[in-house]
Amino acid sequence: MSPMPASPGPAAHARTPTPSDLKRWRQYLADERAEAAVYRDLAARRTGEERAILLALAAAEGRHEAHWLGLLGDDVGRVPRGDFRTRTLGFLARRFGSVFVLALAQRAEARSQYATNLDATAAMAADEQIHEEVVRGLATRGRNRMSGTFRAAVFGANDGLVSNLALILGIGASGVGPATVLLTGFAGLLAGALSMAAGEYVSVRSQRELLEASSSNLYAQGAVPYLDVDANELALVYRARGMAEDDAVEHARGVLAGVVEPPSSSPPDEHEAIGTGAGAAASSFCFFASGALIPVLPYLFGLEGLAAVLLASALVGLALLLTGATVGILSGGPPVRRALRQLAIGYGAAAVTYLLGLAFGATVG
Known part of the structure; x- marks a missing residue:
């Protein structure tokens, strides 16, 4: 400070x-x-x-x-x-x-x-x-209100941008025709978007189910007034949650005396921060598809060869800068640094696959 x-x-x-x-x-x-x-x-x-x-x-x-x-x-x-x-x-x-x-x-x-x-x-x-x-x-x-869906959107867009650019550049560098590159790009778009959506749905649903399994049972609160004060089984609840034995006994006595609130369920904002499975899946599908479409655009409009590679790389670079800066702003971090980091990661992955495509094309030739 x-x-x-x-x-x-x-x-x-x-x-x-x-x-x-x-x-x-x-x-x-x-x-x-x-x-x-x-x-x-x-x-x-x-x-x-x-x-x-x-x-x-x-x-x-x-x-x-x-x-x-x-x-x-x-x-x-x-x-x-x-x-x-x-x-x-x-x-x-x-x-x-x-x-x-x-x-x-x-x-x-x-x-x-x-x-x-x-x-x-x-x-x-x-x-x-x-x-x-x-x-x-x-x-x-x-x-917290937007983190579940926003996370899926950002990850989906970035994965679509990087993976499809890498796929297209790798295939294109191997020497195949522009029609094959275009078909490969759309296949990668659809397969990746479906995979991302399915993965996000399973991930978010699993997180929510784990939270629900860890939440307190509200119906158990009805048993509190009938507990034996001397046995004080309620203390076991707090000991199971990590309280020391003496603290758990004291807290349980407070609950039985009506001085302390009984155990409640997990805060709703935990579920809110994760989002819903359907929302995360839809967001991930749409944003992956939109990201994956960008490197395909030059080939879609008839460009081929080096011109298509340069334009696809430039468009993806701009999109990576935008998504990186957006994450930086929302996280409270430096947007320029986050944008450049996204760009470096994306271009690094694309460069590796492009070089591999060149090597594979030369070997086949």
């Missing part, structure tokens, strides 16, 4: 601000106003607790705005627009209000410069660090 700056004392504010100071303070003021607007726009698309949290964040940014107004005094002048990142967040928040915006807002809060800014107070620097954790929590809720 970044060190907290000392709160600016009277001496820091007594000096006459330079034009550079005024310009910097106006920019901070603009950024705070823009960030507050982002949180209000996000709150407008939500209800309940999430709405209240976002409005509280907007109010906190309003306190920071008041700080910069106080420093500027009569020199507020013409306040510039917020920085490009914050204005982009505002645009997305007004039109979409999705988890993507929260993930970007999390990164924006992490980039706060208040910890090293002598004109900001220690409370403001602390606020920004806490805001990052608050936004992370909200973004995590959104990620």
Whole structure:
């Protein structure tokens, strides 16, 4: 965690601000106003607790705005627009209000410069660090709601892009005709999409069944009032779940006395984070097919040879950059680094199969 700056004392504010100071303070003021607007726009698309949290964040940014107004005094002048990142967040928040915006807002809060800014107070620097954790929590809720289907979509698209590009380049490099390459590409698309869909369905269903098997039996709660207080069999439940014997006995006594809630089932968000088998299968099929179609397009439109290879590689490269950056944004990581990683992995796999195709073609020839 970044060190907290000392709160600016009277001496820091007594000096006459330079034009550079005024310009910097106006920019901070603009950024705070823009960030507050982002949180209000996000709150407008939500209800309940999430709405209240976002409005509280907007109010906190309003306190920071008041700080910069106080420093500027009569020199507020013409306040510039917020920085490009914050204005982009505002645009997305007004039109979409999705988890993507929260993930970007999390990164924006992490980039706060208040910890090293002598004109900001220690409370403001602390606020920004806490805001990052608050936004992370909200973004995590959104990620959990979409993680099962989104995971299948991302994996499906990437597998389709990489596997079919590798397949097409490997077959094409062996010297076969463009019609054979095209047929191979569509066969790989269909076989891969069906395989991915079946695999995702089985995987998600298995996860959900394991969770259900590990969940507490709600019907067992009806037996609690009839348990022998002295024998206290309920303590065995907590010992089986990993509690020490003394802690389990104490907890069970609390349940029997009505002071502690009885055992409940696993939290519903565990199932929500996994998603449904049908949803994961459909998402995986569609995204694998869409990814696998991209390297086939040049051959579909009549290109062949080196021109088709270069265009297919370029299209797949752009798609890999896009999916990598998307994963980076949603995970709160650096999108450029994730995008380049996806590109390197995809091109690496395609290069290996292309070289193998060349070697196989030369051997056959």
